Amino acid sequence: FDATFTVDIVIMNADGSNQIKLTNDPATDFVTSWSPDGTRLLFTSNRDSLNSSFTNEIYSMKFDGSDVVRLTNNEIDEQGPKFSPDGTKIAFQRGQGFSDNQHAQIMVMNADGSNQINISNSSSEDFGPPAWQPLSAPSQVPTPAVVQFEASNFSVNESSTSLQIN
Secondary structure, eight states: OOOOOOBOOEEOOTTSOSOEEOOOOSSBEEEEEEOTTSSEEEEEEOTTOSSOTTOOEEEEEETTSOSOEEOOOSSSOEEEEEEOTTSSEEEEEEOOSSSGGGOOEEEEEETTSOSOEESSOOSSOOOOOOEEEEOOOSSOSSOOEEEEETTEEEEEEEOSSOEEEO
């Protein structure tokens, strides 16, 4: 019995016509989020996994399948990446909670994969997937947003130099 399988990412019209395969890799690729401007897709994949076929990393690619960029690089499973409403940040779940070194935590990083911050930072399991909700606010840069996961809400205010969690 061979339990190996692959999943690729395909885009198409709502009626199923005009299918375009964006990935063609022997790995498992799952799309999770379009950028707000529609130019990039976030997806998880085990294509570079060294220790387990079930350890996923987060990648970004252009809407046509080109310019694949690995955004995370570790041996802890990561999943559910979602772009912030302005497209500058990505929230995601790191860890599955199956072992002591893989407590499920919610992370936020820049859209290029830099500045990865654990925003739940607890000893309990904080399962995602996270979801962003834009907030109405006076004109400011950047617009504040709420990241929701599990049963908790965190208000996140970003600037070019800091990430404030309320």
